[in-house]
Amino acid sequence: MREMLETFILPKLKGDVGDVPLSALDDSGVIDDIVFTIDGHTVKPLFFPGGDIGSLSVAGTVNDIAVMGARPVALALSLVIEEGLESEVLEKVMDSIARASEKAGVPVMAGDTKVVERGAADKLIVTTSGIGVRSHWLDANIRILKKIRHTHIRWLKDSNVQAGDKIIVSGTVGDHGIAVLSCRDGYGFESDIVSDVCSLNHMIEKALAIGGIVAMKDPTRGGLANTLNEFAEKSGVGIEIDESLIPINPGVKTACGLLGIDPLEIGNEGKAVMAVAPEKADAVLECLRATPEGKDASIIGQASSEIKGVLMTTIIGGRRVVEPPIGDPVPRIC
Amino acid sequence: MREMLETFILPKLKGDVGDVPLSALDDSGVIDDIVFTIDGHTVKPLFFPGGDIGSLSVAGTVNDIAVMGARPVALALSLVIEEGLESEVLEKVMDSIARASEKAGVPVMAGDTKVVERGAADKLIVTTSGIGVRSHWLDANIRILKKIRHTHIRWLKDSNVQAGDKIIVSGTVGDHGIAVLSCRDGYGFESDIVSDVCSLNHMIEKALAIGGIVAMKDPTRGGLANTLNEFAEKSGVGIEIDESLIPINPGVKTACGLLGIDPLEIGNEGKAVMAVAPEKADAVLECLRATPEGKDASIIGQASSEIKGVLMTTIIGGRRVVEPPIGDPVPRIC
Numbered sequence: 001m002r003e004m005l006e007t008f009i010l011p012k013l014k015g016d017v018g019d020v021p022l023s024a025l026d027d028s029g030v031i032d033d034i035v036f037t038i039d040g041h042t043v044k045p046l047f048f049p050g051g052d053i054g055s056l057s058v059a060g061t062v063n064d065i066a067v068m069g070a071r072p073v074a075l076a077l078s079l080v081i082e083e084g085l086e087s088e089v090l091e092k093v094m095d096s097i098a099r100a101s102e103k104a105g106v107p108v109m110a111g112d113t114k115v116v117e118r119g120a121a122d123k124l125i126v127t128t129s130g131i132g133v134r135s136h137w138l139d140a141n142i143r144i145l146k147k148i149r150h151t152h153i154r155w156l157k158d159s160n161v162q163a164g165d166k167i168i169v170s171g172t173v174g175d176h177g178i179a180v181l182s183c184r185d186g187y188g189f190e191s192d193i194v195s196d197v198c199s200l201n202h203m204i205e206k207a208l209a210i211g212g213i214v215a216m217k218d219p220t221r222g223g224l225a226n227t228l229n230e231f232a233e234k235s236g237v238g239i240e241i242d243e244s245l246i247p248i249n250p251g252v253k254t255a256c257g258l259l260g261i262d263p264l265e266i267g268n269e270g271k272a273v274m275a276v277a278p279e280k281a282d283a284v285l286e287c288l289r290a291t292p293e294g295k296d297a298s299i300i301g302q303a304s305s306e307i308k309g310v311l312m313t314t315i316i317g318g319r320r321v322v323e324p325p326i327g328d329p330v331p332r333i334c
Numbered sequence: 335m336r337e338m339l340e341t342f343i344l345p346k347l348k349g350d351v352g353d354v355p356l357s358a359l360d361d362s363g364v365i366d367d368i369v370f371t372i373d374g375h376t377v378k379p380l381f382f383p384g385g386d387i388g389s390l391s392v393a394g395t396v397n398d399i400a401v402m403g404a405r406p407v408a409l410a411l412s413l414v415i416e417e418g419l420e421s422e423v424l425e426k427v428m429d430s431i432a433r434a435s436e437k438a439g440v441p442v443m444a445g446d447t448k449v450v451e452r453g454a455a456d457k458l459i460v461t462t463s464g465i466g467v468r469s470h471w472l473d474a475n476i477r478i479l480k481k482i483r484h485t486h487i488r489w490l491k492d493s494n495v496q497a498g499d500k501i502i503v504s505g506t507v508g509d510h511g512i513a514v515l516s517c518r519d520g521y522g523f524e525s526d527i528v529s530d531v532c533s534l535n536h537m538i539e540k541a542l543a544i545g546g547i548v549a550m551k552d553p554t555r556g557g558l559a560n561t562l563n564e565f566a567e568k569s570g571v572g573i574e575i576d577e578s579l580i581p582i583n584p585g586v587k588t589a590c591g592l593l594g595i596d597p598l599e600i601g602n603e604g605k606a607v608m609a610v611a612p613e614k615a616d617a618v619l620e621c622l623r624a625t626p627e628g629k630d631a632s633i634i635g636q637a638s639s640e641i642k643g644v645l646m647t648t649i650i651g652g653r654r655v656v657e658p659p660i661g662d663p664v665p666r667i668c
Binding site: 001004005007008009012013014017018021022028029030031032034036037038039040041042044073074076077078079080087090091094095097098101102107108109110111112113114115116117119120121122125127129131133331332 | 335338339341342343346347348351352355356362363364365366368370371372373374375376378407408410411412413414421424425428429431432435436441442443444445446447448449450451453454455456459461463465467665666
């Protein structure tokens with residue numbers, strides 16, 4: 001995927017425009033103080049424990065905006081429908097989109113619908129785009145941060161992390177991917193794992209009001225492993241984490257063991273990873289834990305100038321390199 | 335399509351938010367002075383005379399923003415790629431997107447790429463979203479309009495048309511749909527028609543500087559027939575047009591005759607339809623005709639309080655009702 005992006009897609013586009021340009025490969029681009037993002041959703045099956053393609057589409061886009069520190073303002077929705085899709089399916093998905101949009105407080109402002117013949121799409125593809133604007137909670141966060149250190153941060157970019165910053169994950173990892181797999185043809189296994197799909201804008205707003213947050217990302221495709229490597233690479237720091245501090249559901253751990261998948265590489269859809277100035281890390285953690293979305297939040301490590309890449313102290317002892325995942329361990333979970 | 339939208343999609347969403355809400359079903363939605371739109375592109379084949387899915391995606395989105403009177407600021411690009419798509423195809427499409435984006439002056443600021451297994455998409459689906467902001471040429475247009483009439487127009491909405499307003503189409507109709515059909519399996523016919531796919535923002539900017547434009551729309555799906563009916567219905571006026579004044583390429587006319595398709599119902603991808611205060615119609619027409627995109631522009635009729643719906647004086651004599659098209663006469667042309 002990265003190779004395809006770097007060979008055929010990114011070099012073609014003028015990637016250097018805006019406050020957060022396309023070439024930054026951050027969660028959203030930013031231009032003229034408008035935060036802008038898009039995501040195509042091809043999850044299979046359309047309905048899975050804890051969510052469906054509708055709730056996924058809303059959360060994925062809302063979160064990409066919220067993790068920049070912005071206030072999500074509106075969504076746009078593009079449906080590609082395969083001929084013959086049962087109207088009940090479409091209705092259920094639309095109900096789910098409506099509920100998720102209402103709960104996040106981010107309305108759908110624009111849309112498009114195309115119907116294609118059988119075989120030209122797999123039932124339903126939902127693409128959501130979102131826009132956001134500067135929020136006073138982002139400004140408050142930056143004001144507090146400036147009392148702690150000299151900084152010119154304007155948005156919560158992946159490249160903002162400094163040695164010493166604490167790394168917080170807002171809850172258990174791997175739930176979404178395992179929940180989708182558990183009900184997929186050819187994989188189907190007994191599991192009570194439900195997807196974490198959830199819009200995080202309200203939780204993030206509260207955390208930013210505490211202040212001191214430096215960078216934020218939602219660990220979707222490529223999971224925590226990818227997110228930490230992006231922080232490390234773009235910020236030019238190392239990151240050391242402790243496996244025993246990473247929140248993970250026992251069922252996810254078991255399923256990952258059986259399937260031979262690294263839970264750190266599985267996509268999440270209702271989690272945020274934050275780099276926080278150490279002076280504020282405990283307060284941000286406490287704030288997160290007081291929210292339903294962040295009740296399992298944990299400080300899992302810190303950025304360091306002593307190492308390169310991402311290093312994890314494992315439960316069985318020793319340290320291992322956490323590599324950025326090569327390709328999706330599981331396709332079509334988002 | 336309209337029935338599906340009105341039964342399963344629109345009632346689910348909170349359609350009344352923003353300056354131009356979703357329920358207005360205008361070319362873009364507008365909230366907090368940000369113009370926002372999205373379009374999924376499933377055109378078949380991917381390459382056609384005069385363009386391809388890449389140039390189509392850029393023009394479609396840029397035009398949806400420009401016809402609101404806004405300045406398009408950025409695009410977001412979501413690709414769904416069927417496994418096995420030749421890399422040369424992807425590269426050609428990306429080159430085309432880059433060229434179209436550069437020419438329109440609207441950069442791609444965000445993106446997403448998903449690869450799905452064979453049969454889960456037809457080669458390539460390109461979804462583009464776009465954002466725009468208020469432009470000084472829209473403000474100039476409104477200032478000039480206010481000297482002519484008492485009005486509270488803020489955006490070029492479909493519902494702004496008043497009796498007496500002149501209807502201008504910026505060039506020949508039907509080219510895009512016929513160009514795509516001419517190279518499609520099962521239809522393929524000899525034709526020298528090329529698609530009109532083209533970003534119109536620069537042309538529209540010049541026309542707005544002349545002033546007096548009341549409403550604007552790009553006649554994509556459903557063609558001119560749909561656009562005029564939307565103006566009529568949403569503005570509560572009738573529209574009378576003269577068939578002999580509608581610009582149409584002879585090749586398009588011939589192909590439509592052979593295929594039994596009404597050229598007024600065929601989608602265009604590089605045309606704008608405008609309602610203009612009569613005092614300014616000739617000046618706007620002259621301005622359009624001085625641009626390469628608008629050289630065939632024509633005043634084709636006017637809004638009227640004397641009739642309902644859309645009535646056309648035909649070339650063979652008499653008048654006929656121009657109905658809003660029921661479904662696409664030709665699927666997958668955009």
